[in-house]
Amino acid sequence: MLETIQPKPKSKISSFFSxxxxxxxxxxxxxxxxSIKRAIILLAIPMMLEMAMESVFALVDLYFVGHxxxxxxxxxxxGLTESVLTVIYSLAIGLSMAATAVVARRIGEKNPEAASKxxxxxxxxxxxxxxxxxxIGLLHARDILLIMGASAETADHGTNFVRxxxxxSIIIVMLFLINGIFRGAGNAAIAMRSxxxxxxxxxxxxxIFIRGLGPIPAFGLTGAAIAxxxxxxxxxxxxxxxxxxxxxxxxxxxxxxxxDWQQIKAIIKIAAPGILQFVIASCSWIFLAxxxxxxxxxxxSAGYQTSLRLMMFFLLPAWGLSNAAATLVGQNLGAGHVExxxxxxxxxxxxxxxxxxxxxxxxxxxxxxxASFFTEDRAVIKVATRSLQILSGGFIIYGVGMVxxxxxxxxxxxxxxxxxxxxxxxxxxxxxxxxxxxYFEMGPTGVFISIPVAEVxxxxxxxxxxxxxxxxxxxx
Numbered sequence: 001m002l003e004t005i006q007p008k009p010k011s012k013i014s015s016f017f018s019x020x021x022x023x024x025x026x027x028x029x030x031x032x033x034x035s036i037k038r039a040i041i042l043l044a045i046p047m048m049l050e051m052a053m054e055s056v057f058a059l060v061d062l063y064f065v066g067h068x069x070x071x072x073x074x075x076x077x078x079g080l081t082e083s084v085l086t087v088i089y090s091l092a093i094g095l096s097m098a099a100t101a102v103v104a105r106r107i108g109e110k111n112p113e114a115a116s117k118x119x120x121x122x123x124x125x126x127x128x129x130x131x132x133x134x135x136i137g138l139l140h141a142r143d144i145l146l147i148m149g150a151s152a153e154t155a156d157h158g159t160n161f162v163r164x165x166x167x168x169s170i171i172i173v174m175l176f177l178i179n180g181i182f183r184g185a186g187n188a189a190i191a192m193r194s195x196x197x198x199x200x201x202x203x204x205x206x207x208i209f210i211r212g213l214g215p216i217p218a219f220g221l222t223g224a225a226i227a228x229x230x231x232x233x234x235x236x237x238x239x240x241x242x243x244x245x246x247x248x249x250x251x252x253x254x255x256x257x258x259x260d261w262q263q264i265k266a267i268i269k270i271a272a273p274g275i276l277q278f279v280i281a282s283c284s285w286i287f288l289a290x291x292x293x294x295x296x297x298x299x300x301s302a303g304y305q306t307s308l309r310l311m312m313f314f315l316l317p318a319w320g321l322s323n324a325a326a327t328l329v330g331q332n333l334g335a336g337h338v339e340x341x342x343x344x345x346x347x348x349x350x351x352x353x354x355x356x357x358x359x360x361x362x363x364x365x366x367x368x369x370x371a372s373f374f375t376e377d378r379a380v381i382k383v384a385t386r387s388l389q390i391l392s393g394g395f396i397i398y399g400v401g402m403v404x405x406x407x408x409x410x411x412x413x414x415x416x417x418x419x420x421x422x423x424x425x426x427x428x429x430x431x432x433x434x435x436x437x438x439y440f441e442m443g444p445t446g447v448f449i450s451i452p453v454a455e456v457x458x459x460x461x462x463x464x465x466x467x468x469x470x471x472x473x474x475x476x
Contacts, residue, residue, distance in 0.1 A: 020045060026189025028249050031328060032108055032335040036344050040351065043183075043324035046192035050179065051320030052313070053195035059309055059374075060199070060228075064206050065221050066374045072302045074221045075375060076293075077158030079305020080148040081165055083289045085172070086282035088133060092173040094275030094414075095126050096180025098267050100323075101330050101412040103184030103250075105476050108334020112185075112249050119181035120256035121263050125271070126177050130170040137166020148286065149293035149301070157221065164225035171232045178239040183327055185250050190242050198235030202227050270412050270476060277409075277418040284425035288433055288447050295437050296383065296444040302375070303383025304444060310370050310384070311391055314359040315402075321352050322403040326410030329471075333411055338472050345407045345466075352399040363392035387448045394452025401459030404466050412476035420461045429454035 019038060022029075023045040031039045065074035099122040106115035137144070141162035145155040175198065179191035208216055209223030219226060243252045285308075293301040325348040332341035363370070367388035371381045405417040429450050436446025 024189060024192075026187050026193075028185075028187060031186050032331050032337055032340070036328075036340065036347050039328055040324050040344065040348055043186070043188050043327055044321045044348070044351065046188035047183065047320035047323045048317040049320070050188065050192040050195045051316035051318075051323075053192070053199045054316055056199045056202075056313070059313055060203055060206055063374055064210050065224055068210070068220060072298050072375075072377060072380065073154045073157045075302040075305060075380070076150060076154050076298060077145065077161055077221060078224070079302065079308065080145055080150055080154075080289060080293075081158065081162050082305070082309070083282075083286050084144055084148060084162070085165060085169075086285055087279060088166075088169045088172055089176070090278030090282045091129060091133075091275050092126075092176035093278050094271050094273075095122055095173065096176045096183075097274045097326070097409040097414065098122060098271035099177060099180040100184035100326055101270055101410055101414075102267060102476050103181055104186075104327050104330025104410060105334040105412070107185055107249070108331035110335075112251065115185060116250045116252055117256045117260070118263060118267065119178075119184075119250065120252060121260055122177060122181070122267055122271070123174070124257065124259055125264060125267065126173050127170065130173055133169045134167045137169065138163055141166060149290040151298070154298075160222040161225045164222065164229055168225075168229040168232070171229060171236055174236045175232050175239070178236070178243065181250070182239075182242075182248075183323060184330060185248070186327060186331065187248055187250075188324075188327075190239070190248070194235040194238045194242075197238050198231045200231075201234045202231030205230055266476070270414055272414075273418040274409060274414040277414060277421050280418065280421040280425055284429055287430055288451070291433060291437050292444045292447050295447075299377065299379035300383050300444045302377070303371070303380045304387055304447070306371055306374055306380060306384040307367075307387035307391065309374075310363075310388060314356075314362075315395075318352055318356050318359075318399055319402060319406075321348065321355065322399075322406040324348055325403050326406040329407050329410035330412070333472070333474075341407075341411075341472070345403060349400050349403045352403050353396050356395040356399040360392040360395045363388040363395075367392075383444060386445065390445070390448040391451055394455040397459045398452070398455035401455065401462045404459070404462040407466065408462075408471050411471040411474050413471040413474045416465050416471065417462065420458055420465070424454050424458040424461065428457060 019041050023042045029042065065078055068074050099119055102118040103115040106118060142155045142159040144162055145158055175194065179194060182188065182191045205227035206224055209219050209227045212218030242248060243250065289304065292304040296304070325345050328344040329341045332344065368381060368385040370388065371384035375381060408414065408417045432453065433447045433450035436442045436449055440446060
């Protein structure tokens with residue numbers, strides 16, 4: 001009698017690489033039926049790489065302009081502009097989270113047609129809103145820098161940079177929004193690849209437009225804005241191609257672009273508090289940037305902006321990881337698996353804490369090395385290093401709050417994290433930062449301290465509200 005030979009079970013390493021390959025390829029699977037760990041990895045890897053690429057935009061700009069003449073003016077312009085653009089990012093993120101919540105819920109209900117239509121209705125909303133933003137950016141670029149605390153010299157130096165970045169806001173919003181649609185559908189690989197395309201183009205074009213090449217003149221700081229806008233535009237073009245090629249779970253028809261006012265109203269109901277949620281946080285960051293600029297001067301402002309760009313480079317991948325929780329919560333609620341949705345959140349929290357723990361150690365020990373990569377100004381490096389060391393103290397706890405916030409948003413409960421943000425950032429953080437920076441004369445250091453302290457409060461509030469479970473009953 002022949003003995004049956006059983007196939008050897010796959011090792012953990014080979015299983016991981018198998019899942020890694022699948023996640024990067026973007027194969028569509030039912031995320032509500034496979035193991036939670038596998039589902040998180042399939043979503044988290046491309047989402048983390050996607051967000052890492054988003055953070056590279058600012059770092060690439062910062063690197064090249066940091067080596068120009070008057071680099072402190074250029075760095076301050078890029079940093080202050082990014083602070084203003086966070087308002088646009090808030091719009092983009094608010095709309096994308098609404099798209100993710102609705103699309104994920106419909107996919108969980110096994111209704112891809114409704115998911116496709118909901119995504120296109122969100123795009124209609126984005127186009128209408130961004131027309132106003134682009135006009136404001138074109139007409140009031142210099143005034144925006146002055147309001148942010150820039151000197152007249154910095155404002156003159158950076159007006160064209162702001163004008164190009166603000167007028168191209170529709171591209172920024174579309175990049176976030178369409179990626180949110182794909183994430184909701186569970187196809188995070190397309191979202192990742194669109195950011196890779198955009199960043200590769202930006203990295204190639206930045207030195208060309210900044211320093212000049214052949215017939216292309218050296219645009220200096222303005223060249224960074226030109227390169228970034230073109231790069232993001234290429235990323236959006238790739239997204240649009242994948243929306244219309246008919247090869248994915250989302251099948252787009254032109255009829256889906258006809259406004260459905262009832263559905264638009266339902267999407268706005270989710271998106272409006274989501275936008276407000278991030279506007280609240282963004283306005284807080286803007287106030288903090290202005291407070292650092294007025295108490296720390298140009299070196300203080302440039303150092304703070306450098307530390308923020310570095311911080312976001314590492315926090316955005318963690319945010320990508322937390323976005324996995326949003327998709328899994330939305331799809332599992334749509335499929336009626338409430339307990340599985342909750343388990344997905346806590347499993348994602350574990351991964352996020354490990355990742356941000358490593359980042360904290362890097363900033364505490366090597367912060368000065370990271371800062372010196374972008375500028376040779378010792379005063380700027382000193383401020384950036386101190387900022388990184390203080391900010392990293394709250395990373396692990398903030399990572400927990402980040403995942404919980406994404407879980408609320410993925411469920412369509414965008415009001416809960418919005419209320420938490422109002423209290424955390426406006427009622428507590430801003431007055432606390434002002435008190436430390438000016439009343440106790442701690443300057444920029446006082447501002448830095450207020451950030452991790454506020455993040456601890458945000459996480460505690462989010463955890464208490466998450467355990468109450470109201471998010472489980474939200475209908476979208």
